[in-house]
Amino acid sequence: MQNSRRIILGYNSGVAFLITAFAAFMASGANAAEPIPWQMNFQPAATPVMEKIIDFHNLLLTIQVGIVVLVLGLMLYIIIKFNSKSNPEPSKTTHNTPLEVIWTVIPIVILIVLAVPSMKLLFFMDKAPNPEMTLKITGHQWYWSYQYPDNGDFEFDSNIIPDDEIKPGQRRLLEVDNQVVLPVNTEIRLLMTSEDVIHNWAIPAFGVKMDTVPGRTNESWIKVTKPGTYYGQCSELCGVNHGFMPVAVKVVSKDEFKKWAAEAKKEFAKAKNTPVKVVKMKSPAQAQLR
């Protein structure tokens, strides 16, 4: 919690102070890894990648606010100074080469200033340097399945808990029956594919968002620095129940993870041959299109 506050308060120091203060006020007292009402910022980072994304975005936002304020200021000045009442005689200036060179060169300089951290971030987030384990993720219409090749090679499906089964305190549209369990402070390689259409496995707090494409295997990685439960949603239109295939990841200590993996191996070995559970959402069209 301490850490998350720091990140939110560190956001765009000074430039949009009111917004920041408001968001920090709204964020205080909330759990680390889900959207909260009236949130205006990113969810607090839980991985090094997301921390770097937030840092980079702070730089971007500072420059953007500056540009918008500059343009707005110039327009207000023009409105006050150069309306037909205060300035009845229009000037005849149509060229000013030094000025035109300046407003071409300054944006180029700004872009170079942005490009350097942008490239650093991009190459950092690409691949895990030393992955300690692998999680295989497969997208289906409309649920996820997960496989743990390094921890006993068991696999299971993860379905949404529909609205009519949601218990008080659970998060509507975000909770699943079988959460992914992963160890904290571990570099984990994510391998993703899809069995039918293109889906997208995304968790905002991890800074992970990767398409699962049939016929391809995509790679991403995470190293979660704080235990907790993290939520995301499918982020590529995948059909009728696109909005109803959430991602929920429970991050636990390494010991707890070992215990869970041993139990899960037994539990899901039994379940392997049972038919896929079909979750009934309210849409009558689902049955026809499945």
Place this chain on the structure above:
Amino acid sequence: MSETAHADAHEHHDHRPTGWKRWVYSTNHKDIGTMYLALAMIGAIVGTAASMAIRVELHEPGVQFITDFQFYNVLVTAHGFIMVFFVVMPALIGGFGNWFIPLMIGTPDMAFPRMNNISFWLLPAALILLVIAGLIDGGPGTGWTVYPPLANADFHPGMAVDFGILSLHLAGASSILGAINFITTIVNMRAPGMTFHRMPLFIWAMLLTAILLLLAIPVLAGALTMLLTDRNFDTAFFSPAGGGDPLLWQHLFWFFGHPEVYIMIIPAFGVISEIVSTFSKKPIFGYLGMAYAMAAIGVVGFIVWAHHMYTVGFNVETRAYFTLATMVIAVPTGVKIFSWLATMWGGSIKFDTPMLFAMGFIFLFVVGGVTGVTLANAGADQAFHDTYFVVAHFHYVLSVAAIFAMYAGFYYWIGKMSGKQYPEGMARLQFWVTFIGVNILFFPQHFAGMAGMPRRIPDYPDAYAGWNMISSWGAYITAVGAILFFVVLWKTLTSKETVAANQWGTGANTLEWTVASPAPFHTHEQTPAIGTQPAAIGTQPAE
């Protein structure tokens, strides 16, 4: 206005059809332009209805009235297609382009008047096919991007997607014919003395748009045909099981799709340039820079398509290239913004409704433009991709900015087109209602997107309720603005108050202001005289 008298004298010798034949058989650029504008208004009503249904559904968490989520996806798809192909393109390109290209370059009509007719009439046919697509077999719930495998026969059985493909084929053919006509007209039929470097910026914008259309639409047509054969004749261009690749579609689609967004916004640049110059009573600042900035945007627009695909699993070098190439676009765009400001600087500005919309355009385009720089970075985009932040970004630059350019162009030219004066007070009210409405509608979507809300979902986790409610209220305000627009349109067309040939005074010095208002059926029957300055062509009509 000796020319008007001249045209009147010829009126009796015209063998032009009347009644329904005047419109169906029309080869007159003004009538065809009017029909394009009318079609865009019909499209706008349908497309806005779809977006209102979406916003009402998203007003609160949970299901409001759309119980069939396939129908929700069809609404999303229809909203996108209709707004792109049947509102923005017909209004800015077909409507204003047909009306004002011949008037501004001093020629009697388009180069190929009969082709102009078929290029218009393909479009209502396309719109009908699209509506049919939405009504049969569950409709196309694919989004306007139509990504396979979701758009394949396995996941969209039935004929809905096929009808959608045929609709886009017709709309594409219409655009290609129109583009050929525009290019031929602008290259060959300019009045003597109007060199390329003396064309009004609106003409530059239309020429560049037409070139983009001619290069981009055939790629879409090819991709659509491949999808059609995948669906119906067992080919496997996009199916991995048969050796194809779903990403091939995305590459082809966005190779068309990215230039397409410039096809929508470059005409808007042209309209805004004319209006800013007219109301500042100054020639455009940095004319050549403005023209070549648009050309640069058009060229670079063809080599940045994969920034729509950062999360498909590219290698990191590919994403690095597309990040850097995309950021380059900010430079010519910045040149345009600063040149508009410099045009206003030192001007003697009258803030009539067209100028209000033009200034609204500039501000909103800057807001949408800076978030574009954010999204250009593949690294940052991993957090933003497919969230409402993207929805906010492209609605600021396309929906809001392009529609502001359409409103601006309408108020600027309605006097020339109808000969009537629009009601200034009510028009200004319409500006303010729309300006406030769109900002309440789209600005909170940045926040929802940063908090993680994905696009294209019919229901959302309860935490996103606040900003969605605000956004929906903004949508209702914007809809009031749209209704006000139709009231203004009605009041204008039924008004008794007429306007002079040059209603905007000394600032308006392009050739369309030298002919009478309303512009006679045939104009420029005598070749007009052209001056020497780029933005001061034509004779100055007496005040």
